[in-house]
Amino acid sequence: xxxxxxxxxxxxxxxxxxxxxxxxxxxxxxxxxxxxxxxxxxxxxxxxxxxxxxxxxxxxxxxxxxxxxxxxxxxxxxxxxxxxxxxxxxxxxxxxxxxxxxxxxxxxxxxxxxxxxxxxxxxxxxxxxxxxxxxxxxxxxxxxxxxxxxxxxxxxxxxxxxxxxxxxxxxxxxxxxxxxxxxxxxxxxxxxxxxxxxxxxxxxxxxxxxxxxxxxxxxxxxxxxxxxxxxxxxxxxxxxxxxxxxxxxxxxxxxxxxxxxxxxxxxxxxxxxxxxxxxxxxxxxxxxxxxxxxxxxxxxxxxxxxxxxxxxxxxxxxxxxxxxxxxxxxxxxxxxxxxxxxxxxxxxxxxxxxxxxxxxxxxxxxxxxxxxxxxxxxxxxxxxxxxxxxxxxxxxxxxxxxxxxxxxxxxxxxxxxxxxxxxxxxxxxxxxxxxxxxxxxxxxxxxxxxxxxxxxxxxxxxxxxxxxxxxxxxxxxxxxxxxxxxxxxxxxxxxxxxxxxxxxxxxxxxxxxxxxxxxxxxxxxxxxxxxxxxxxxxxxxxxxxxxxxxxxxxxxxxxxxxxxxxxxxxxxxxxxxxxxxxxxxxxxxxxxxxxxxxxxxxxxxxxxxxxxxxxxxxxxxxxxxxxxxxxxxxxxxxxxxxxxxxxxxxxxxxxxxxxxxxxxxxxxxxxxxxxxxxxxxxxxxxxxxxxxxxxxxxxxxxxxxxxxxxxxxxxxxxxxxxxxxxxxxxxxxxxxxxxxxxxxxxxxxxxxxxxxxxxxxxxxxxxxxxxxxxxxxxxxxxxxxxxxxxxxxxxxxxxxxxxxxxxxxxxxxxxxxxxxxxxxxxxxxxxxxxxxxxxxxxxxxxxxxxxxxxxx
Amino acid sequence: xxxxxxxxxxxxxxxxxxxxxxxxxxxxxxxxxxxxxxxxxxxxxxxxxxxxxxxxxxxxxxxxxxxxxxxxxxxxxxxxxxxxxxxxxxxxxxxxxxxxxxxxxxxxxxxxxxxxxxxxxxxxxxxxxxxxxxxxxxx
Numbered sequence: 003x004x005x006x007x008x009x010x011x012x013x014x015x016x017x018x019x020x021x022x023x024x025x026x027x028x029x030x031x032x033x034x035x036x037x038x039x040x041x042x043x044x045x046x047x048x049x050x051x052x053x054x055x056x057x058x059x060x061x062x063x064x065x066x067x068x069x070x071x072x073x074x075x076x077x078x079x080x081x082x083x084x085x086x087x088x089x090x091x092x093x094x095x096x097x098x099x100x101x102x103x104x105x106x107x108x109x110x111x112x113x114x115x116x117x118x119x120x121x122x123x124x125x126x127x128x129x130x131x132x133x134x135x136x137x138x139x140x141x142x143x144x145x146x147x148x149x150x151x152x153x154x155x156x157x158x159x160x161x162x163x164x165x166x167x168x169x170x171x172x173x174x175x176x177x178x179x180x181x182x183x184x185x186x187x188x189x190x191x192x193x194x195x196x197x198x199x200x201x202x203x204x205x206x207x208x209x210x211x212x213x214x215x216x217x218x219x220x221x222x223x224x225x226x227x228x229x230x231x232x233x234x235x236x237x238x239x240x241x242x243x244x245x246x247x248x249x250x251x252x253x254x255x256x257x258x259x260x261x262x263x264x265x266x267x268x269x270x271x272x273x274x275x276x277x278x279x280x281x282x283x284x285x286x287x288x289x290x291x292x293x294x295x296x297x298x299x300x301x302x303x304x305x306x307x308x309x310x311x312x313x314x315x316x317x318x319x320x321x322x323x324x325x326x327x328x329x330x331x332x333x334x335x336x337x338x339x340x341x342x343x344x345x346x347x348x349x350x351x352x353x354x355x356x357x358x359x360x361x362x363x364x365x366x367x368x369x370x371x372x373x374x375x376x377x378x379x380x381x382x383x384x385x386x387x388x389x390x391x392x393x394x395x396x397x398x399x400x401x402x403x404x405x406x407x408x409x410x411x412x413x414x415x416x417x418x419x420x421x422x423x424x425x426x427x428x429x430x431x432x433x434x435x436x437x438x439x440x441x442x443x444x445x446x447x448x449x450x451x452x453x454x455x456x457x458x459x460x461x462x463x464x465x466x467x468x469x470x471x472x473x474x475x476x477x478x479x480x481x482x483x484x485x486x487x488x489x490x491x492x493x494x495x496x497x498x499x500x501x502x503x504x505x506x507x508x509x510x511x512x513x514x515x516x517x518x519x520x521x522x523x524x525x526x527x528x529x530x531x532x533x534x535x536x537x538x539x540x541x542x543x544x545x546x547x548x549x550x551x552x553x554x555x556x557x558x559x560x561x562x563x564x565x566x567x568x569x570x571x572x573x574x575x576x577x578x579x580x581x582x583x584x585x586x587x588x589x590x591x592x593x594x595x596x597x598x599x600x601x602x603x604x605x606x607x608x609x610x611x612x613x614x615x616x617x618x619x620x621x622x623x624x625x626x627x628x629x630x631x632x633x634x635x636x637x638x639x640x641x642x643x644x645x646x647x648x649x650x651x652x653x654x655x656x657x658x659x660x661x662x663x664x665x666x667x668x669x670x671x672x673x674x675x676x677x678x679x680x681x682x683x684x685x686x687x688x689x690x691x692x693x694x695x696x697x698x699x700x701x702x703x704x705x706x707x708x709x710x711x712x713x714x715x716x717x718x719x720x721x722x723x724x725x726x727x728x729x730x731x732x733x734x735x736x737x738x739x740x741x742x743x744x745x746x747x748x749x750x751x752x753x754x755x756x757x758x759x760x761x762x763x764x765x766x767x768x769x770x771x772x773x774x775x776x777x778x779x780x781x782x783x784x785x786x787x788x789x790x791x792x793x794x795x796x797x798x799x800x801x802x803x804x805x806x807x808x809x810x811x812x813x814x815x816x817x818x819x820x821x822x823x824x825x826x827x828x829x830x831x832x833x834x835x836x837x838x839x840x841x842x843x844x845x846x847x848x849x850x851x852x853x854x855x856x857x858x
Numbered sequence: 859x860x861x862x863x864x865x866x867x868x869x870x871x872x873x874x875x876x877x878x879x880x881x882x883x884x885x886x887x888x889x890x891x892x893x894x895x896x897x898x899x900x901x902x903x904x905x906x907x908x909x910x911x912x913x914x915x916x917x918x919x920x921x922x923x924x925x926x927x928x929x930x931x932x933x934x935x936x937x938x939x940x941x942x943x944x945x946x947x948x949x950x951x952x953x954x955x956x957x958x959x960x961x962x963x964x965x966x967x968x969x970x971x972x973x974x975x976x977x978x979x980x981x982x983x984x985x986x987x988x989x990x991x992x993x994x995x996x997x
Contacts, residue, residue, distance in 0.1 A: 814995045815993050816992070817915075817990075824914065
């Protein structure tokens with residue numbers, strides 16, 4: 003089945019093409035559109051499942067090496083680039099080459115010689131190299147792309163099913179599913195492509211689909227702005243990504259993963275402060291990841307992206323697209339692992355984003371905004387994991403996060419649907435009674451994200467924090483851990499707040515004059531003490547039910563419009579919506595068991611239980627081991643005899659710390675290792691697990707206390723911590739800062755350029771025109787007064803001179819004219835027959851002379 | 859002068875060809891009885907010249923008209939002579955010259971009628987038929 007993985011991206015594309023091109027023209031029914039979309043995704047999910055099974059568990063010949071479809075001919079030369087010179091990274095390549103030559107010579111020597119000779123032997127200098135750069139279009143099936151394929155098609159399938167219920171009755175139903183299908187195609191190309199350029203194509207494709215779907219309600223100013231913001235912010239990241247791809251091609255002469263990583267794995271390490279070629283490439287890649295995965299400097303687009311429909315938020319802005327950055331960082335882990343500096347940068351950015359977004363999430367009132375900031379925060383956790391060298395755990399968290407965050411977004415969509423498009427949590431409450439399915443499934447997501455065992459989020463988040471505390475890849479691991487733990491506390495707090503405001507407590511939707519399909523416009527009007535009629539602009543709602551000039555009145559007036567019951571009693575969502583919720587809830591509960599950590603080895607008997615089903619074992623072959631400069635641990639075990647202690651099969655456990663420490667040098671204070679000295683290895687791990695559960699409990703308890711036990715507390719504390727509250731509520735004024743520092747300045751620059759254009763460029767053009775007009779006027783003057791004057795003068799002179807003569811000829815006497823005619827006739831006769839007349843006269847004269855010669 | 863007139867007279871009586879052999883006088887008689895074409899043409903040309911001279915020199919419009927008639931009749935003489943000549947040489951369309959002469963006579967009649975009308979009108983206006991007193995064409 004693995005031979006047919008090229009169908010996996012193609013099927014959603016075909017579905018999207020049918021829906022998008024024909025859906026409107028042939029007036030497809032919603033059932034047909036939904037059937038095509040869901041069918042195509044379900045089929046590609048099944049193909050992915052079968053392909054992954056046959057690759058990973060069916061004894062595939064390539065395992066654990068990646069399978070590329072070009073092996074079976076399912077590929078084509080996409081960009082036949084031709085010969086390129088490799089002009090970057092000469093120094094490390096020379097170093098690698100010298101090392102290789104030295105090792106070859108050493109291997110050829112006898113043991114006696116080896117003991118006498120110095121191991122570093124001089125070799126020849128490696129000159130510039132050339133490569134044949136042909137970019138092929140082929141798909142790669144390996145451990146990493148398997149995880150992403152299954153998550154994308156699996157979670158995508160759930161969300162497609164949900165969307166058929168959620169988008170019911172929407173005018174652009176066909177368009178929505180066409181965009182979603184196109185997105186799935188682009189996302190699958192991104193994760194399944196076998197080279198960096200295909201990843202880039204997918205990368206841009208998902209960016210485009212994100213733009214289209216955020217701007218799905220393009221008739222709303224706010225959605226249109228949000229889509230543009232997302233697109234432009236992503237451009238910044240894509241710029242870095244593109245530069246990194248150029249760097250990769252210039253350094254390795256290829257864009258194919260297999261070739262690039264094969265070369266990169268033996269490059270020398272670049273420790274902190276050393277900016278070698280791999281560090282620069284990693285920097286460019288990480289800038290791209292920051293843009294796509296909403297990391298700190300470029301995170302501003304993701305919360306605004308909530309203007310799109312909720313299934314879009316779930317699929318693109320929580321489960322799949324925003325994790326593309328993680329995919330890329332993990333895919334290129336060999337490059338990142340080479341650069342300790344970039345690992346530190348990744349970890350710090352991730353930790354900063356995690357705490358930053360988590361603190362904002364505490365004060366937001368829009369249910370989707372809370373989830374959006376939660377997503378940003380969780381993405382920060384994932385990058386934290388990558389930064390401390392635990393790429394596998396980052397992917398693990400991607401997976402669990404995809405389950406529980408998609409679940410919660412869909413749950414939020416269900417709530418919004420049930421509440422008649424109300425998104426403000428302050429007008430919810432007590433929904434548990436009205437929406438039981440949504441409530442119980444949401445509960446699973448809540449427990450998962452808070453990190454309560456045995457829900458999935460616990461396994462991944464706890465492992466991230468433990469890896470941060472025990473990392474030997476970068477310094478300041480303890481700081482990362484501390485920030486991460488604080489962020490986890492905040493996460494538990496704001497998620498409990500969300501639960502309490504939405505599902506528990508008083509039913510606040512009954513009292514407030516919220517209007518029927520209330521949205522953020524009402525909320526902001528309510529905040530500012532304005533009447534509801536003023537709430538006509540700036541809606542953050544999910545659907546465009548309010549036009550700017552539309553009357554937005556209290557609920558009583560809505561009755562006159564025939565808009566449902568007098569107050570909007572929430573209702574449970576239809577089956578097409580809660581069944582996907584249930585599926586995702588099950589996954590959110592059990593999804594973490596694929597990554598049960600080493601701390602439970604006294605129960606499971608092994609560090610990474612489950613064989614290939616364990617995600618650490620599964621992803622191991624694609625992770626570069628800095629200790630051995632090879633991929634995977636098995637290879638590492640063959641070359642390092644010290645790695646065979648007991649059940650420590652993975653290189654990433656603390657048992658391997660010594661090797662990693664040697665690879666990255668001394669990284670200073672290590673929290674976990676310091677504690678280990680007193681309580682032992684297992685004790686330390688359990689200490690951190692307990693701390694993790696404890697902070698989650700504290701956060702949840704605080705949330706319960708603030709929002710259920712004593713609902714007046716939030717206002718009191720908000721007043722007490724007014725500056726902090728304001729900072730969080732206003733998202734630390736990042737948008738305002740960007741507006742001031744970037745957007746306004748760009749406008750200023752545009753204005754300046756416009757002034758330059760209108761004044762200088764147009765001035766030159768107009769000046770030239772004026773100059774030529776002036777010139778022509780001068781020439782015209784010369785022509786008029788000088789040339790014409792000359793001509794007129796001469797003509798007048800001649801006329802004055804000649805006219806008396808010619809006038810004299812006109813006597814008026816008929817006979818004069820007749821005389822002239824006769825003269826003319828004579829002239830003509832003489833001219834034509836003059837000679838004849840003369841000869842005839844001469845003949846006559848001679849004849850006369852002949853006859854009468856005697857007389858003379 | 860006398861020499862020239864005499865020469866012209868002799869010219870009229872000169873031999874037309876070599877076939878006559880009856881002596882100078884005989885040839886002269888024969889030439890008068892059967893004058894050849896050139897003699898008619900010469901007479902025509904003389905008539906034409908007299909007409910032109912009359913038109914150019916006489917002041918009385920009536921005389922000028924008469925001179926014009928002379929010119930026209932010079933043309934008629936040529937036509938008739940040519941017609942006769944062509945009949946002798948056996949040309950097929952020899953009658954055309956005679957027809958043309960009739961045309962010219964008709965035109966001359968019409969011209970005389972109109973011209974005399976103009977003269978009368980002119981006289982009524984200017985009270986003169988002396989052309990050197992009429993210079994209306996000048997302006």
